[in-house]
Amino acid sequence: MSAPTPTLRLTAHQHAVIVGHCYDGLPDEACGLLLGPMRDGEPTGVVTEARPCTNVDRSARTYTVAPHDLLRAMRAAEATEGVEIIGVWHSHTHTAAYPSPTDVRQAVDPAWIYPIVSLRDGIPSLRAYRIVDGEITELPVELIR
């Protein structure tokens, strides 16, 4: 099965929430969850909510989403018909916005979208990926009004 490639569609506000949370997390990596509609088990790319989460690792090199934040996000998704957790974003503070071997190895759900924000170069860079059976596919990212 080839990996589907939805376009990740973020509002300017959602983009600001994600990038702002990444800066707030410095010097550690920051992370958060994306909620949005799924159709036939695949995200459409639309995001209904970007939820900042706690990185319980408190590390500049790794992240783990606080399980209680994941629980709350799962309940928030349940509250809206057709909405699921569709991805997880995190920051790379000193490396490129590209999945590391750890990101690939620990990718939890092949349907999810994995945005990564690099803070390495002064101007934040957000790129998004699917990770299916160890294979990385970059997704288009569209900023919408």
Added chain:
Amino acid sequence: MAVDIKLPTVLRTHADGQASIAVEGATIGDVFADLVERYPGLKANLIGDDGGLHKFVNVYVNDDDIRYLQQLDTKLADGDVISILPAVAGGAI
């Protein structure tokens, strides 16, 4: 005890696509035994090689993480909601 188990999207493929499953049992261990008997594909995701809870999964009874209760021996009450959550992790290295 009749309880509901909520599954994350990644595990639903092992359970006929269901997001929520009604099960019976007095403890988490009991309901997991019931669950994996009905859906054997879930076993490797829930139970570790040592027979305990898999290290990459978190299980909540209502608002409480069972690692801080009695793990698989955590007792259940009618109407409890059990949420199974994958560990969501990664990093730059």
